[in-house]
Amino acid sequence: MSVAALPPYALSLGMTVERLENGVPLIALEFDGKVEGRPGFLHGGAIGGLLEMAAIAALRAELLARNTQPQIKPVNVTVEYLRGGTRQRTFALGKVTRAGRRIANLSAEAWQDDPAKPIATAWMNVLLA
Amino acid sequence: MNEAKPYAFPFAAGARFDPATVSGFMNGRGHGGFLGLHYLAHGGDWIEMGLPWREDLVGVPESGVLASGPIITLLDNATSMSVWVRSGVFRPQVTLDLRLDYVRAATPKRTVVARAECYRITRSAAFVRGLAHDGDPADPVAHAAGVFMAMEPGA
Numbered sequence: 001m002s003v004a005a006l007p008p009y010a011l012s013l014g015m016t017v018e019r020l021e022n023g024v025p026l027i028a029l030e031f032d033g034k035v036e037g038r039p040g041f042l043h044g045g046a047i048g049g050l051l052e053m054a055a056i057a058a059l060r061a062e063l064l065a066r067n068t069q070p071q072i073k074p075v076n077v078t079v080e081y082l083r084g085g086t087r088q089r090t091f092a093l094g095k096v097t098r099a100g101r102r103i104a105n106l107s108a109e110a111w112q113d114d115p116a117k118p119i120a121t122a123w124m125n126v127l128l129a
Numbered sequence: 130m131n132e133a134k135p136y137a138f139p140f141a142a143g144a145r146f147d148p149a150t151v152s153g154f155m156n157g158r159g160h161g162g163f164l165g166l167h168y169l170a171h172g173g174d175w176i177e178m179g180l181p182w183r184e185d186l187v188g189v190p191e192s193g194v195l196a197s198g199p200i201i202t203l204l205d206n207a208t209s210m211s212v213w214v215r216s217g218v219f220r221p222q223v224t225l226d227l228r229l230d231y232v233r234a235a236t237p238k239r240t241v242v243a244r245a246e247c248y249r250i251t252r253s254a255a256f257v258r259g260l261a262h263d264g265d266p267a268d269p270v271a272h273a274a275g276v277f278m279a280m281e282p283g284a
Contacts, residue, residue, distance in 0.1 A: 043160035
């Protein structure tokens with residue numbers, strides 16, 4: 001699988017890989033009715049889905065760089081909502097805190113116009129099998 | 130595929146809360162509408178909501194397993210509504226945090242059902258928990274815990 005490949009869920013929501021940042025895919029999500037929660041704002045679930053996608057993409061990039069392709073099974077995720085997401089594009093970038101043999105600890109941050117003002121962050125643990 | 134349209138929320142703060150009506154509205158458009166979320170049942174402090182399996186919501190194409198994103202939305206909406214079910218009134222709120230444990234992969238082609246419960250409401254916060262299953266509540270696919278903050282703290 002290429003480092004920029006996204007699953008059907010991500011594509012149907014309107015996520016794309018904007019570019020690679022130091023080899024890590026920066027994921028973008030367009031704002032439209034499909035991802036709207038309370039009127040005028042991005043739905044928290046769509047934000048969560050975007051953050052998970054960014055975290056997994058960062059892990060996949062790291063694993064590809066190591067020449068391994070284990071199955072990735074999410075164990076849990078915690079999403080913290082910091083600001084409402086408004087009617088504009090949202091970006092998310094994941095980070096691999098640690099990727100061991102069996103477990104990887106990931107995080108991700110989402111922002112809109114200003115990367116210094118994240119709208120949400122996530123922590124995620126996954127099993128590698 | 131249903132392309133959901135933007136909408137305005139027709140419920141005033143403090144309005145009496147009817148879960149079936151509000152769910153029909155909340156899940157009839159926007160992100161919930163796109164995912165096909167629907168009301169199933171409710172009690173004094175809980176609500177059940179369904180998420181039908183759909184090919185374009187899959188996270189692992191090889192297996193047909195749903196992505197976890199739609200399950201986050203399902204539990205976010207269900208736990209959020211459980212707050213209003215418990216209080217009986219509509220109070221605008223935002224998600225502070227939501228944690229999900231993915232106990233096992235959801236079975237492809239099965240509807241995922243969330244059962245969400247609000248166990249405590251304070252002036253400014255509401256505490257919730259929930260689970261998602263695909264047929265047997267004793268064999269859940271996910272567990273959730275979260276906190277919602279009232280947009281305007283009340284009495």
